[in-house]
Amino acid sequence: MEKTPKSRAMLHAKCPRCRRGKMFEGGMYSFSSNRINIHCPDCRMIFEIEPGYFYAAMYVSYALNIMEGGMICYLTYLITGNSDSPWLYTSAILFGLFALSPVNFRYSRVFLLYWLSPKVHYHPELDKPAIVTESREAVTNLKTTT
């Protein structure tokens, strides 16, 4: 049985326990539907471990913003060569961080659950295709309803 690598599961924002179920519903840049699922669609793990757990993701998001702001400043300097105008750097940081906010929203929660939650562990026995069990359930549901 092939196991899902942690880096790939994190990149695709999959559940930290089974590495199969999606943590988020909707696309990263769809503002109407970019929200975290209550529980994993595969292994039923509840993502918000305790009430208000994702307040801690704000600190992760803050750290991400600081790093990204630094990188945006460096890129602005490389591209323009300007070292005089503070407004150039201020507007570049504001625009860049606004554009990256859906990324930060998503990956701050991913980093929190994968790296900063000691109670959350990977369960390799849950890391298997869900299609087989779902189709079996669908077949048994069909049999019971008809």
Ligand SMILES: [Zn+2]
């Ligand atoms: Zn899961």
